[in-house]
Amino acid sequence: MHDSIKSLLKRERRLQLTLVIVPIVFIIGNLFFVQSYIRSVDNIVKANDVSERIGTRTIDELWLLVHQQITISDFKADNNIIKVREQLEKLKQKSKTSHEVMTLNIALRLTTMLEKQSNEIIENLKAEAPVATNFELMNSIKNTVEITDDTIENFIGIEIGLSKSRSDNSKRLVVVFLIFESGLLLFNSYAIKKNNRLMVNEIENPINDLKKMSDALAQNHxxxxxxxxxxxxxxxxxxxxxxxxxxxxxxxxxxxxxxxxxxxxxxxxxxxxxxxxxxxxxxxxxxxxxxxxxxxxxxxxxxxxxxxxxxxxxxxxxxxxxxxxxxxxxxxxxxxxxxxxxxxxxxxxxxxxxxxxxxxxxxxxxxxxxxxxxxxxxxxxxxxxxxxxxxxxxxxxxxxxxxxxxxxxxxxxxxxxxxxxxxxxxxxxxxxxxxxxxxxxxxxxxxxxxxxxxxxxxxxxxxxxxxxxxxxxxxx
Known part of the structure; x- marks a missing residue:
């Protein structure tokens, strides 16, 4: 009897020790994936902002320049292309994988092309070139903007893939954690089952009945x-x-x-x-x-x-x-x-x-x-x-x-x-x-x-x- 109690207490101490150690190990291991995931989400948010800025805002701004509704000096001092470049540079500094960096380098080169094209507009305006010249140049700029936007969308897709991968890794750690902890949480099984039965009887089954009825009514029954x-x-x-x-x-x-x-x-x-x-x-x-x-x-x-x-x-x-x-x-x-x-x-x-x-x-x-x-x-x-x-x-x-x-x-x-x-x-x-x-x-x-x-x-x-x-x- 004594040995049995001793064995039970020993197992209980082991379970308590596991209950303390496993969460600590889980939290430490999961911090890496959480931080990476947060970085990816932050990159997605910022890339979305860049995508919005590079689209209609840039085109509208350049059209204002072409129609001389804003001055050349104001445009040079502060324009969307400059802001997009700054944001892309920041994203590049935070990027860790070669795929991310390569995609952002492409976007930066396209931004450089946009800067050159905008400078051509400015030179045409200074030279008082025909308006049609800048109109033709705007068509080329639209194509460049579309390619740039597609590149940023590709970057967002990469970040989504990375965030999913990191999230999956974090989920696997959670599964391991749950496996280790489940032995110590068996005493909750009765309450959980009882609660599940209550949820099924009081919520899930009635909602399923309502959905079946809506199906029947939709079919004119x-x-x-x-x-x-x-x-x-x-x-x-x-x-x-x-x-x-x-x-x-x-x-x-x-x-x-x-x-x-x-x-x-x-x-x-x-x-x-x-x-x-x-x-x-x-x-x-x-x-x-x-x-x-x-x-x-x-x-x-x-x-x-x-x-x-x-x-x-x-x-x-x-x-x-x-x-x-x-x-x-x-x-x-x-x-x-x-x-x-x-x-x-x-x-x-x-x-x-x-x-x-x-x-x-x-x-x-x-x-x-x-x-x-x-x-x-x-x-x-x-x-x-x-x-x-x-x-x-x-x-x-x-x-x-x-x-x-x-x-x-x-x-x-x-x-x-x-x-x-x-x-x-x-x-x-x-x-x-x-x-x-x-x-x-x-x-x-x-x-x-x-x-x-x-x-x-x-x-x-x-x-x-x-x-x-x-x-x-x-x-x-």
Whole structure:
């Protein structure tokens, strides 16, 4: 008995010693890879900055020089080419492998070529050479800039490969560490298994059921129902999904009795609220947040998604309060804000006097969706969606403004022309926008309208006018 206890204590001391030594060895060994990885990430960030600077900034600056909108002395004193060279030199000093250095040397030689070409422009300007001479030279500079940018992209690819390799080495050390530590952590196995079972039963299985239901609904199997769901936020979402499916059956039957255009518009609008793409992304985001322990965000996103579906249905009513419509778009933007983080921001400023008026539901959400997916997602800056509303005489005026890609003048004129044609217009693009326009015209006749105002590369404003005194009681 004594020997057995002694042996047990000896093994325990060994395990404790291992628990102390292994982390120290792991940390020391991992420091090298972590530092290398950080260096690679830093190089990637700086190389991205160089790539942005060498592109349109350099071309724009040289065009300003060609058109003499900046002086030669100002250009020589401070220009993007000089800054790019300085940044490339710094990157070269921090680079360790021959492949990195060779790639940066190529980029530096191309930068030297750009300097020579810019000096040629300066000499042409001093000699008052024909403008066409510098225009031809600018074509050559554009090619050089493109090659330089490609070279920097190659360098970024090298750094990504190095960071992955270093990250993999660090992961292998983590695996070794976990193998040594697992023997001392066996007593946690029961708690871990219990927690896993809880996660599977309370989160994973319900989400899988929701994804299966979204698949079924996407394939028009509207009879599909979730039978068992937990008593938590996902349970509320499951209940809302079942309710939505029930209401969809009712709505589809009612729509079949309406005129063709109204039936098509209403059905597509309701189906667009349960597109698998939106549901998949939202549910995947919930899973990711749950695995990271972000339970507050899980709850917030789940409630927003549940409320989004509830307002979309509105017990089969076509008209809802403006306050509910604003809540509907707030839920939608809340979900996207959690998913996209700092790349998306929004502001909603609706005059409170509008809140108690009735309006046709699901008007703003497709417009905001267009603004995001065809506007702000196409630019590098932080996407900003601004929604405002005011009451002017007997009309409600809503504005959806974005700082996205914008629309070119000719295309903008065509879109406004098609919107003005109303129900007679046929369209192959801008589906959400034209669908909303047709629904407004079907319910409000020509008293409602949508117009666009846009500046290319700056942003777009969608102006929606809805009357307050043109709602038939039977449609409430």
């Amino acid at each position: 509207l009879e599909y129902r979730i039978q068992n769901y937990p008593q938590n936020e996902l349970g509320k979402l499951s209940e809302s999904m079942n309710t939505m499916a029930e209401q969809l059956n009712v709505l589809m039957a009612e729509n079949a009795l309406k005129q063709y255009n109204l039936a098509q518009s209403e059905l597509r609008t309701l189906q667009s609220q349960i597109t698998p793409h939106f549901i998949y992304n939202s549910l995947d985001a919930i899973i990711s947040l749950a695995s990271l322990g972000e339970l507050d965000l899980v709850q917030k996103m789940t409630y927003a998604l549940s409320d989004f579906f509830r307002i979309s249905l509105s017990k089969g009513r076509d008209f809802i309060l403006v306050e509910k419509e604003i809540q509907h778009i707030t839920d939608y933007l809340t979900i996207l804000k959690i998913r996209y983080g700092e790349t998306l921001d929004y502001k909603i400023e609706i005059d409170s006097t509008l809140y108690h008026y009735q309006m046709l539901k699901i008007i703003l959400q497709p417009i905001v969706e267009n603004a995001i997916y065809h506007g702000t997602k196409l630019v590098r800056r932080t996407g900003m969606i601004e929604i405002s509303g005011e009451l002017i005489t007997n009309n409600m005026h809503f504005y959806v403004k974005d700082n996205g890609k914008g629309i070119e003048k000719e295309h903008l004129a065509k879109l406004n022309h098609d919107l003005a044609n109303g129900l007679s217009s046929e369209f192959n693009e801008g589906y959400g926008l034209f669908n909303v326009n047709k629904r407004l015209l079907l319910y409000y006749d020509n008293k409602a309208k949508i117009t666009l105002d846009s500046t290319y590369e700056v942003g777009t404003i969608v102006h929606i006018v809805i009357p307050t005194n043109c709602i038939e009681d039977e449609r409430h």
